[in-house]
Amino acid sequence: MGINKYVSEVKTIDHNQQIVFNYLSNFENLASYLNSGLIEKITEKVPQIKITDFESDRDSCKFNITGLGLAEIKIVNRDPFKSIKVESSGGLPLSFTFWIQLVPIDEYKTKMRLTLHAEMSMMIKMMAGNKLEEGINQLADTLSKLPYQ
Template sequence: MSLHKYVSDVKIIDQNEQVVFNYLSNFENLAAYLNSGLIEKITKQVPQVKITDFQSDRDSCKFKITGMGVAEIKIVNRDPFKTIKVESSGSLPLSFTFWIQLLPDDAFKTKMRLTLHAEMSMMIKMMAGNKLEEGINQLADTLSKLPYK
């Protein structure tokens, strides 16, 4: 197993960093969005990945990925209005830590970047490495377009 790092492009969100932080640091907000059609969209784009049994609370979410096992993601650190650190657990063949980094751009805009550290075997890296590079940018793009309130 070795550690691999993936960094998203910087995205601009049309909200201040406090609003963005408060929304993203509560997985219950993301659950409503995921259950409103995003899971089906992911399955259509990547038919090999079927996500089922999604559950969440403020600090964690848990779901099954067909053929891979149960994934559990937990927020392990919140640095108010700057960083949210998330770690995985469960029975997936890789483990990861990722950070959502926020930086004010002006009073009503926030810069966001995601950094993913994935611990995986060379075989998994060969199969999923390019997908993770694409995926981190797609996730950043999706998070930048959420209905922040």
């Protein structure tokens, strides 16, 4: 098992840093957005994987992944208005730690970058490594366009 690092492009969000942080640091905000079609967009690129039974509270979310079982991710650290640290637990063939980093540009704009540290076997890396590289940028793009409020 090796740890692999994937870093997204820096994205600009047209909202205040505090608003962005408060929204992203609460998985309940993401639940309604995910249930409105984002899960289908994420999984359409890999049709053999289906995500079902999505549940969340403020600090964690759980979901079933076809063929893999129950997966859970948890927010394990919030550094107010600067970063959110998320870790996986159970159900996945890899474990990961994921950071959302936020930096203010001005009062109404925020820069965001995602960093993923994934621990996976060489076989999983060969199968998923390029997809993770692509996926981290797609996720950053998606998060930059959420309906922050």
